[in-house]
Amino acid sequence: MGKGRAPCCDKTKVKRGPWNPAEDLKLIAFIQKYGHENWRALPKQAGLLRCGKSCRLRWINYLRPDVKRGNFTPEEEETIIRLHRAMGNKWSKIASRLPGRTDNEIKNVWNTHLKKRLSPKKTSESSTDESKPESTITSTSSSSSQSFFSIERPNSPKSTTPYTNEFCDQAEQLSMEDKIEQDSEKAVSSELLIGMTEDPKESSASFSCESNIVNSSQNVAQKPEETLASPLSVSIYTVETINIVNSGQKVAHKPEQQLASPSSYLGPYDVGHILEIPWEPDYEFWKLLDDDSPGSFQSKEVQLGEFSANQNMILGEEGVQDGEARKWTNDFENEFGVVGEIKESNKDHNFLPKNYAVEPQMDHTKAFNFDDMTEAESELDFGSIPLWLSSPQNTTLYFNTDQ
DNA sequence: AAAAAACCCAACCGCCTTTGG
DNA sequence: GCCAAAGGCGGTTGGGTTTTT
Secondary structure (H helix, E strand, O other): OOOOOOOOOOHHHOOOOOOOHHHHHHHHHHHHHHOOOOOOOHHHHHOOOOOHHHHHHHHHHHHOOOOOOOOOOHHHHHHHHHHHHHHOOOHHHHHHOOOOOOHHHHHHHHHHHHHHHHHHHHHHOOOOOOOOOHHHOOOOOHHHHHHHHOOOOOOOOOOOOOOHHHHHOHHHHHHHHHHHHHHHHHHHHOOOOOOOEOOOOOOOOOOOOOOOOOOOOOOOOOOHHHHHOOOOOEEEEEOOEEEEOEOOOOOOOOOOOOOOOOOOOOOOEOOOOOOEEOOOOOHHHHHHOOOOOOOOOOOHHHHOOOOOHHHHOOOOOOOOHHHHHHHHHHHHHHHHOOOOOOOHHHHHHHHOOOOOOOOOOOOOOOOOOHHHHOOOHHHOOOOOOEEEEEOOOOOEEEEEOOO
8 A cells, every 4th residue: 555644735736936926815815715724725715726735834934914024133032042942943832932923934043043143152062952952951051141142232121131040040941931921022012013114225205105103112223124024015105006016126116216126035025115014013004905995805803813713614615616716706806996907018018028127007997807817827927917906996006926 | 247155034845743533 | 543634843955145255
């Protein structure tokens, strides 16, 4: 009998590799509407040629509204280090202490930054297997760890007393849990700010939505690029227009608009210009699409991490899936006010070279038809097709999906 | 300016755990 | 208790980006 674990899906029939914006949108829209009761069934229901696992991962690590993006704060890094000392490579447990951060992200941060930062100190730490919690080590590492935890945070308003002693005292580990939790929450709450930024050297545009919301308790200076590290950032260039563009994309906008220089990898999308609203604690953006507006995205459940039961159960039976999938795309179109198709003129951009500067055409009555996207476009490298979605309020989502 | 090296991170893989019949 | 399916987790990797030579 062909034992061994059955693959979770037929690898030959699923798309792999980076997600494109159309796929992301489908996933977001589907989960917004129906939740994610069954990851394995979800791709088919949502019209995605992806493995269920891949969908889950994409959602959890990237698309969830409450995923916090951007660089880790010193507080978060300290928390990670502390927890790693206590737990080892229990990334998901560590992540659970850092709301908004994913295990994958924490793991990456650890492997790329924190481990290296700590490694010089480790020479005196008997080069222990770092996958093991420090609790298994009869530690004499207090001196070495001390230097790290004394990280200087010059502007930090609150006491940032390191936990060196606590960590040297295994008996206090448990009692630390609450403290750790509090701290991580503090760190997070100070992060829950709308990272609307303007790159001073990139944009001189005038905008009508220029609100910089800054948490007053967050005194640590943030480099501009730190606030941009968002998977799906949104640029607002007029009150009613939302612009989502892809990273490094040279897209021509209104004359006064200038693009941010391609930054380091910010995920499949990033921002060009003007105002950037990180997708992360991006309740403001979700709000834009929420509730009362006819272009509602009905995001509250997702924001709160709750899905109503009836919402989840709309689907579920095979056989109705195709119909349902079509129905939801129709609903989605209705909600978004998607009324048209790809503009003929835009279709032509299919054949433009990558990074070709495409002048967005401010025609709010034409938009992308999601139904048509299902099989064809989602499989394509989108090239430079600009996709326009428009809502009744002229909120325009512009996806220049060049990857 | 070009090439090489280092860095970074999203995504994948496979194993383990949980759940339900 | 057994088995299969699905979810979850941690390790690893591919490839894009940035830095260094």
